[in-house]
Amino acid sequence: MTELTCIVCPVGCRLKVDEENGYAVKGNTCKRGEVYGKNELQNPTRVLTTTVAIEGGTHGRCPVRTNGAIPKSKIFEAMDVLKKLRLTAPVRCGEVVLKNILGTGIDVIATRDM
Amino acid sequence: MYELAVIGGGPAGLAAAFSAYQNGLKKIVIVERDRELGGILNQCIHNGFGLHRFKEELSGPEYAHRYIEMLNDTSVEVKLDTMVIEITPDKKIYTTNPSGYEMIEAESIVLAMGCRERTRGAISIPGTRPSGVFTAGAAQRYLNMEGLMAGSRVVILGSGDIGLIMARRMTLEGAKVLACVELMPYSGGLNRNIVQCLHDYNIPLYLSHTVTEIRGTKRLEGITVAKVDENRRPIPGTEMNFECDTLLLSVGLIPENELTRAAGIDMDARTNGSRVYENMETSIGGVFACGNAVHVHDLVDYVSDESARAGAAAAEYVKGVRHKSDCALFENGYAVTYTVPQKLHKDTKAEKIDLFFRVNKVFGKSRIIVSSGDKEIAGFKRQFMVPGEMQHIILPVDKLREFDSIKISAEGEEK
Ligand code: SF4
Numbered sequence: 001m002t003e004l005t006c007i008v009c010p011v012g013c014r015l016k017v018d019e020e021n022g023y024a025v026k027g028n029t030c031k032r033g034e035v036y037g038k039n040e041l042q043n044p045t046r047v048l049t050t051t052v053a054i055e056g057g058t059h060g061r062c063p064v065r066t067n068g069a070i071p072k073s074k075i076f077e078a079m080d081v082l083k084k085l086r087l088t089a090p091v092r093c094g095e096v097v098l099k100n101i102l103g104t105g106i107d108v109i110a111t112r113d114m
Numbered sequence: 115m116y117e118l119a120v121i122g123g124g125p126a127g128l129a130a131a132f133s134a135y136q137n138g139l140k141k142i143v144i145v146e147r148d149r150e151l152g153g154i155l156n157q158c159i160h161n162g163f164g165l166h167r168f169k170e171e172l173s174g175p176e177y178a179h180r181y182i183e184m185l186n187d188t189s190v191e192v193k194l195d196t197m198v199i200e201i202t203p204d205k206k207i208y209t210t211n212p213s214g215y216e217m218i219e220a221e222s223i224v225l226a227m228g229c230r231e232r233t234r235g236a237i238s239i240p241g242t243r244p245s246g247v248f249t250a251g252a253a254q255r256y257l258n259m260e261g262l263m264a265g266s267r268v269v270i271l272g273s274g275d276i277g278l279i280m281a282r283r284m285t286l287e288g289a290k291v292l293a294c295v296e297l298m299p300y301s302g303g304l305n306r307n308i309v310q311c312l313h314d315y316n317i318p319l320y321l322s323h324t325v326t327e328i329r330g331t332k333r334l335e336g337i338t339v340a341k342v343d344e345n346r347r348p349i350p351g352t353e354m355n356f357e358c359d360t361l362l363l364s365v366g367l368i369p370e371n372e373l374t375r376a377a378g379i380d381m382d383a384r385t386n387g388s389r390v391y392e393n394m395e396t397s398i399g400g401v402f403a404c405g406n407a408v409h410v411h412d413l414v415d416y417v418s419d420e421s422a423r424a425g426a427a428a429a430e431y432v433k434g435v436r437h438k439s440d441c442a443l444f445e446n447g448y449a450v451t452y453t454v455p456q457k458l459h460k461d462t463k464a465e466k467i468d469l470f471f472r473v474n475k476v477f478g479k480s481r482i483i484v485s486s487g488d489k490e491i492a493g494f495k496r497q498f499m500v501p502g503e504m505q506h507i508i509l510p511v512d513k514l515r516e517f518d519s520i521k522i523s524a525e526g527e528e529k
Contacts (some may be wrong), residue, residue, distance in 0.1 A: 065159075
């Protein structure tokens with residue numbers, strides 16, 4: 001049995017996950033908490049948010065995020081990839097700036113117009 | 115002459131302006147001192163915004179983008195790079211911008227100036243005065259908007275959400291975050307942020323600890339952290355030294371209300387915001403306030419809701435709706451730090467009102483009690499309540515109208 005805090009939404013339900021019992025989740029208020037509890041002990045994932053360099057924008061950095069969760073173990077590797085990326089303005093909010101990061105099937109999108 | 119002038123183009127101002135437009139106002143202006151709309155959301159590049167409002171998990175800039183797009187299709191005017199220097203009770207707004215001094219007149223005003231970070235001076239840490247001590251939000255702006263790192267070995271004082279978010283952010287960018295230090299026995303931030311910002315990166319959280327010394331001449335070289343007793347006094351012999359070049363302060367936010375005070379609007383000493391009615395009207399008729407300028411929120415979604423109410427109320431005011439002075443006052447009962455609103459117009463047409471408050475103790479199974487004298491008006495069950503999380507209850511106005519004073523208190527298992 002492992003105790004976790006669900007991080008899917010700000011309510012922060014306290015979950016109990018039973019590894020010996022098919023990763024059964026207790027303490028969740030909604031379905032998303034169950035999915036989180038199961039994944040967190042088997043294949044934890046996170047959405048990565050960061051910034052990348054941009055030329056010709058209002059600021060020197062453009063905020064970006066993965067448009068889905070990627071394995072937690074790949075976060076730092078993903079940061080290394082994004083450190084090398086250079087964008088040129090204009091960029092639209094929601095535009096894909098990098099496809100399929102590290103072969104995860106997840107794209108990186110800009111999160112503002114610039 | 116505008117029907118409505120909104121002071122501040124952050125999440126509160128954007129939502130208030132949009133709601134006033136939806137409620138029929140056409141001549142609306144947003145006055146913003148930065149060179150773009152969005153306010154603090156522009157630097158909050160992490161996700162977690164919009165779950166209530168848009169049923170999606172957005173980053174701060176995306177959340178702002180939604181509102182900016184919504185406003186693009188309206189007649190709302192925006193004055194950027196424009197600083198309001200004075201507001202008068204007769205609703206004249208004095209501003210400066212790069213082309214000079216300008217006076218704006220409006221029939222109604224929404225105050226949406228947001229809040230500011232508490233600084234080192236405000237909490238007076240002993241020691242020298244080297245560079246390398248930043249508020250967490252300033253470091254966040256440098257990093258996320260200018261691409262500048264505040265430093266490479268970091269300690270964070272205070273466990274408010276901005277501090278937690280910056281612990282993760284600086285770690286991702288290659289800094290070593292040595293610790294997060296919190297004076298209180300509980301964190302001031304959301305639990306999910308403790309998990310995903312500290313636990314994920316093995317950053318220790320020291321509760322009931324504080325920084326007792328800052329060392330370094332030019333640049334910060336190190337700090338001393340000590341455990342504190344129940345009276346928040348450092349306990350001798352518990353000192354730990356950290357070698358670090360950066361100390362981030364995440365020690366609270368203060369609503370920004372210089373303009374409000376100067377206009378003579380009634381203030382609440384507990385929130386540092388104006389005292390408001392259920393429709394977010396201040397003590398000056400036709401002047402409304404919303405968002406972090408009224409009280410510091412945990413979630414932008416609630417800022418948007420509250421601000422939409424302020425915008426709608428401003429539209430009613432412009433259309434000639436006036437309230438009688440007869441009102442009920444909300445009082446802080448046991449373990450309740452403040453309530454917003456503080457007052458209720460007894461002649462409001464609203465059937466229900468939203469009431470927000472914070473507790474100053476950690477509760478397990480507990481109840482929120484709404485009462486007047488010894489009569490209980492309503493009760494709400496909670497599984498837990500912590501000071502870091504704002505409480506929200508919805509009250510039926512019909513049950514409140516007969517009382518002049520209504521007390522909000524908490525009771526239950528204290529931790
Ligand atoms: S279980 Fe559902 S309600 Fe509870 S924190 Fe997770 S997502 Fe939020």
